[in-house]
Amino acid sequence: MSFGSFGLTFVFLPLSIVGYYGFSRVAPKMGTVWLISASLVFYAFAGARGLPYLVMSALGNWLLGSRIASSSARLKHVLLWCGLAGNISLLLVVKYSAFFLEVVDLGRFAAGGMGVPVGISFYTLIQVMYLVDCFEGLATPNSLLDHFLFSSFFPYITMGPLVRARDMKELLRRDEPAKLDNDLAAQGLELFVIGLFKKAVVAQSCAHLADTGWGLARNLTMVEAWVTTLAFTFELYFDFSGYSDMAVGAARFFGVKLPLNFDSPYKARSVIAFWRRWHISLSSFITTYLYTPFLRMRRRPTFGWAMASTILAMTIAGLWHGAAWTYVVFGVLHGVGLVVNNVWRKTKWPFPSTLGWLLTFLFLVCTLVLFRASSLAVAARMFGAMLGRHGVSGFDQDLFVGGAPGALRAAIAAAAGLACFTFPNADRISSAFTPSVRRAVGLGVLAVVAVIFMNSLAAKEFIYRDF
Amino acid sequence: MDEIITKLEPIFRDVFDQPALSIDRESSARTVQGWDSLTHVTLVMAIEQEFGLKFGLGELQDLENVGGMVDLIRRKSS
Numbered sequence: 001m002s003f004g005s006f007g008l009t010f011v012f013l014p015l016s017i018v019g020y021y022g023f024s025r026v027a028p029k030m031g032t033v034w035l036i037s038a039s040l041v042f043y044a045f046a047g048a049r050g051l052p053y054l055v056m057s058a059l060g061n062w063l064l065g066s067r068i069a070s071s072s073a074r075l076k077h078v079l080l081w082c083g084l085a086g087n088i089s090l091l092l093v094v095k096y097s098a099f100f101l102e103v104v105d106l107g108r109f110a111a112g113g114m115g116v117p118v119g120i121s122f123y124t125l126i127q128v129m130y131l132v133d134c135f136e137g138l139a140t141p142n143s144l145l146d147h148f149l150f151s152s153f154f155p156y157i158t159m160g161p162l163v164r165a166r167d168m169k170e171l172l173r174r175d176e177p178a179k180l181d182n183d184l185a186a187q188g189l190e191l192f193v194i195g196l197f198k199k200a201v202v203a204q205s206c207a208h209l210a211d212t213g214w215g216l217a218r219n220l221t222m223v224e225a226w227v228t229t230l231a232f233t234f235e236l237y238f239d240f241s242g243y244s245d246m247a248v249g250a251a252r253f254f255g256v257k258l259p260l261n262f263d264s265p266y267k268a269r270s271v272i273a274f275w276r277r278w279h280i281s282l283s284s285f286i287t288t289y290l291y292t293p294f295l296r297m298r299r300r301p302t303f304g305w306a307m308a309s310t311i312l313a314m315t316i317a318g319l320w321h322g323a324a325w326t327y328v329v330f331g332v333l334h335g336v337g338l339v340v341n342n343v344w345r346k347t348k349w350p351f352p353s354t355l356g357w358l359l360t361f362l363f364l365v366c367t368l369v370l371f372r373a374s375s376l377a378v379a380a381r382m383f384g385a386m387l388g389r390h391g392v393s394g395f396d397q398d399l400f401v402g403g404a405p406g407a408l409r410a411a412i413a414a415a416a417g418l419a420c421f422t423f424p425n426a427d428r429i430s431s432a433f434t435p436s437v438r439r440a441v442g443l444g445v446l447a448v449v450a451v452i453f454m455n456s457l458a459a460k461e462f463i464y465r466d467f
Numbered sequence: 468m469d470e471i472i473t474k475l476e477p478i479f480r481d482v483f484d485q486p487a488l489s490i491d492r493e494s495s496a497r498t499v500q501g502w503d504s505l506t507h508v509t510l511v512m513a514i515e516q517e518f519g520l521k522f523g524l525g526e527l528q529d530l531e532n533v534g535g536m537v538d539l540i541r542r543k544s545s
Contacts, residue, residue: 136523
């Protein structure tokens with residue numbers, strides 16, 4: 001049961017909402033307990049074996065947050081550093097130990113695994129922000145009950161967006177019954193339907209093309225390689241932004257406005273602009289909690305120091321996505337891309353904006369090959385194919401497109417590609433929400449088409465779920 | 468003009484190396500040339516020194532324009 005499934009859309013989400021407002025009327029704390037229970041059930045469906053880690057992380061950080069807020073200045077520092085070390089160690093041991101043992105040629109000592117607990121990369125960063133907020137006096141420590149809700153709230157627990165305690169203020173410290181905010185709920189419904197459509201219709205259609213190309217044992221022609229990589233570029237955006245729209249939409253039913261995670265990133269005209277528009281809650285975390293502390297190590301940071309910090313921060317961000325060299329190289333390349341962009345800006349030479357958009361988009365398509373490839377060797381093979389190493393023309397239409405359903409999926413993927421560059425993003429659409437018959441009909445059509453696609457396709461898991 | 472903005476203006480001119488730069492509450496990365504992540508941190512550090520304050524990491528996310536800076540400086544100074 002994940003976002004985009006029948007179970008979540010038609011059973012879990014409505015039950016959670018009704019239960020929350022119902023129990024909250026009896027006693028506000030009962031509403032909180034209901035939401036925690038619902039969130040833990042959701043998490044258990046995503047990966048029950050990760051539950052002990054989630055509970056341990058929530059409990060440990062609740063204890064630390066409370067102690068940090070009430071301690072002397074010196075002890076605060078010690079506790080904060082212990083907390084940061086504890087969180088990062090947990091992530092390193094659980095997610096990266098096998099990778100680092102391989103790097104130093106000690107892979108034989110890696111424990112055979114239960115796999116990486118779902119969402120650990122996300123909730124660890126959320127807890128880090130909570131501890132820093134408690135340390136800086138920007139958050140009042142949560143009660144144990146509130147902290148479990150903050151740590152497990154189902155819209156963001158598996159794949160973000162990364163939230164701070166203040167983003168959840170509507171749900172925390174409630175001492176009066178929750179009341180449904182109709183406007184926010186209507187916006188939530190709109191966002192949820194748009195997200196569902198993006199995932200079930202668009203991302204799945206793009207995935208068919210991308211998976212066909214990536215799954216082929218034979219070498220691809222140049223045309224096939226570009227169709228494959230372009231399809232993945234669009235799949236990733238619609239998959240993750242579709243999830244984010246549903247998560248942000250679901251949270252609004254509970255009165256919570258989660259931070260914006262996407263702002264039409266493929267319209268970006270530079271790599272700098274791209275990172276201001278893509279996975280915004282992660283970019284914001286990287287800038288605030290990695291890049292800025294690096295810069296502040298110097299009394300007056302120089303341009304060279306800032307560029308070195310950029311590459312280091314982006315390399316860590318790349319590795320955050322997964323324990324593999326492909327992600328490390330992805331991060332390094334984006335760090336280098338940002339440096340080149342910054343150096344060019346410094347020269348103040350003009351640059352045609354259309355060319356800027358084209359170069360940025362091509363850079364993304366190429367670097368996302370590393371995001372999708374299972375190894376550097378596989379990525380190198382795809383790059384070779386994109387450069388025409390195995391022939392330029394030739395496209396196996398039967399394989400990539402097939403019959404009428406395949407043609408429909410290919411048409412949807414192509415239209416979606418164009419929509420990335422032209423349509424306003426979902427958040428802007430929902431921010432301008434005003435009830436009208438036209439809007440209701442449009443939304444109804446999207447919902448019906450999404451349900452038809454959900455019914456006819458085997459749903460593919462979200463790409464970011466594995467991070 | 469707000470007295471905090473009056474004190475901020477020379478800092479902005481120095482950091483952005485623009486002797487004629489004038490700022491108001493709406494000034495931001497969109498309107499001030501050269502306002503990027505490096506100059507933002509340099510600016511924050513210079514403001515901290517000038518006003519004898521220390522901004523928390525979590526507070527930096529809110530400093531999107533001069534108005535946000537003025538409000539935060541006032542809040543932390545009171």
